[in-house]
Amino acid sequence: MPAPVESSKKRKSVKNGGAPSKRRAVAEEDTFAETLSKIQELENQITESRKHYNNIATLISMLNVEPSAKEPELAVAVSLCRVFSRLIAAGNLTESNRAAENEKIIVAWLKERCLEYQRALMAIMREADPTSQITALTLAMRLVKERITHIPGADNNIWATLFKDIVTAVVEANNGQDLQTEFVSKFVKEFEDVRFFTFVQLAEYADVRRSPETLDTLVSILSSCDDAPAADHEFESFFVPRETKTKQLNSVNAHKKRAQEAWLAILRNNLSQAQRKNLLRIMVHNIEPWFSRPELLMDFLTDSYNVGGATSLLALSGLFYLIQEKNLDYPQFYTKLYSLLDADLLHSKHRSRFFRLLNTFLASTHLPATLVASFLKRLSRLALNAPPSAIVVIVPFMYNIFKDHPTCTFMMHRTIRDKDVAADVEKHGMDDPFDNNESNPTRTNAIESSLWEIETLQSHYHPNVAAIARIISEQFTKQAYNLEDFLDHTYQGMVESDLGTGERVLRKTPVVEYQIPKRIFTDRLLEEDGGVDSGPAAFLREFWDF
Numbered sequence: 001m002p003a004p005v006e007s008s009k010k011r012k013s014v015k016n017g018g019a020p021s022k023r024r025a026v027a028e029e030d031t032f033a034e035t036l037s038k039i040q041e042l043e044n045q046i047t048e049s050r051k052h053y054n055n056i057a058t059l060i061s062m063l064n065v066e067p068s069a070k071e072p073e074l075a076v077a078v079s080l081c082r083v084f085s086r087l088i089a090a091g092n093l094t095e096s097n098r099a100a101e102n103e104k105i106i107v108a109w110l111k112e113r114c115l116e117y118q119r120a121l122m123a124i125m126r127e128a129d130p131t132s133q134i135t136a137l138t139l140a141m142r143l144v145k146e147r148i149t150h151i152p153g154a155d156n157n158i159w160a161t162l163f164k165d166i167v168t169a170v171v172e173a174n175n176g177q178d179l180q181t182e183f184v185s186k187f188v189k190e191f192e193d194v195r196f197f198t199f200v201q202l203a204e205y206a207d208v209r210r211s212p213e214t215l216d217t218l219v220s221i222l223s224s225c226d227d228a229p230a231a232d233h234e235f236e237s238f239f240v241p242r243e244t245k246t247k248q249l250n251s252v253n254a255h256k257k258r259a260q261e262a263w264l265a266i267l268r269n270n271l272s273q274a275q276r277k278n279l280l281r282i283m284v285h286n287i288e289p290w291f292s293r294p295e296l297l298m299d300f301l302t303d304s305y306n307v308g309g310a311t312s313l314l315a316l317s318g319l320f321y322l323i324q325e326k327n328l329d330y331p332q333f334y335t336k337l338y339s340l341l342d343a344d345l346l347h348s349k350h351r352s353r354f355f356r357l358l359n360t361f362l363a364s365t366h367l368p369a370t371l372v373a374s375f376l377k378r379l380s381r382l383a384l385n386a387p388p389s390a391i392v393v394i395v396p397f398m399y400n401i402f403k404d405h406p407t408c409t410f411m412m413h414r415t416i417r418d419k420d421v422a423a424d425v426e427k428h429g430m431d432d433p434f435d436n437n438e439s440n441p442t443r444t445n446a447i448e449s450s451l452w453e454i455e456t457l458q459s460h461y462h463p464n465v466a467a468i469a470r471i472i473s474e475q476f477t478k479q480a481y482n483l484e485d486f487l488d489h490t491y492q493g494m495v496e497s498d499l500g501t502g503e504r505v506l507r508k509t510p511v512v513e514y515q516i517p518k519r520i521f522t523d524r525l526l527e528e529d530g531g532v533d534s535g536p537a538a539f540l541r542e543f544w545d546f
Helices: 002-015 018-048 054-061 074-089 101-127 130-150 155-160 162-172 177-188 192-205 212-223 252-267 273-281 283-290 294-305 309-325 333-339 351-361 369-383 388-404 406-412 419-428 452-457 463-473 491-499 524-529
Strands: none
Touching: 018 054, 018 074, 054 074, 054 101, 074 101, 074 130, 101 130, 101 162, 130 155, 130 162, 130 177, 155 162, 162 177, 162 192, 162 212, 177 192, 177 212, 192 212, 192 252, 212 252, 212 273, 212 283, 252 283, 252 294, 273 283, 273 309, 283 294, 283 309, 294 309, 309 333, 309 351, 333 351, 333 369, 351 388, 369 388, 369 406, 369 452, 388 406, 388 452, 388 463, 452 463
16 A cells, blocks of 8 residues: 555655754854854954955955845944954054055055945945844944044045935935934934934935935934924034034034025925925924024925915914014915815814914904904804814804904894884895905905804704804803814714713703694695695606606
């Protein structure tokens, strides 16, 4: 019976398959230990004698970054960093004018090998796995420190060459989120000289048109930096120890100027609509504090304000800051602000932010009553089609505005003194003098109108909305409402407040119909007297065939 025997052999082979794996693991450990021993031997020989300098080329070839940097030998990279750090500290990479020709040749050869090693580190940072990327970053920054510390006059040159390559590799790294986080947290935030030259290099890098993905990385790095230093800030934390303090690195204005240049380069670049919105969200807290001349943001903010929609809403706070603090002249500000009051506003996720700013914009008692009345009337008109969570913001907001602008309060109640006109209005009604299509808020005739829309909302299907709408019809005994108590309401939250806390006790049975009809699709005359089909339901019956 050969088949079962063969099957048994196969099962035995599978069962005992773990033995070769153990042997393979032991072999790999032995190979790794042998490699480490060889690396250490080559490194020790370089330290002992100059005649073993060729070992540097051997170690570089062992880095495994020629075809690809995805699987580098990190042990070799660390060993080479130690080698070059010793050589730099000993002055072996510094060329003197009095040195012999063969000495100059050796120094030039060492410099070339050092550049080759630096290029390998940059390749690892761009292409390797996150752990290797972070290791390469640490080694590269170690070289920056050693070269600036031990090579006279190399300060500006190293920041402009090696450090520039590091920043470029960090920005362009594949799957480099961990690398960028490490760079910001361990170097940019910790050391003020690193932050200063990071601003310098990012400004230069962003001066060229970049892809949207690259711009996202630049914004992420810049916005992750610490807050702008105060005017009396003392600069003490430096990556490279300094015996003499340079003027630039110890100047608050110099740091802010470099950050300002970096942000401006990004704002002038190839920004998508989503990126523009993101920048506007962080404008006040992350960008403007770094600007020693905030007026340079004027073009970006005014262009964003003129786009319309959510972009304009997000640009409001930054633009108002320039108007208030820097005396920016924007004569059509309130006209543009009035144009933002459209049907989409009350459904926007930026609604709360807009009402906070609008409350600030309309707080001045020097604004003309015609302008304020237009905003009140437009909001009340929009409230007719607004979600309940927006209506509960509009009514307290209007209450506060009426308190600040008492000349508009007669919009809540108008008495027609002419008896003939009053009789005609009662019989035929009247047209609303408010011009909803007028773009200029001073010409809408809103001051001649009334807030009948709010009275309509007093019959709203949602009881909370109906209750809050009634405050306009009551005496204004309250000084003001805290708008923050109403801004973050959502429709879901309003429903849960009614249904999520147990059974609600009803004071009275809710009314389903005001008048219960006896018939729906037939008129009494038509049904009982056989009259002509011309009653009120005739139009409705045209849609069905009975």
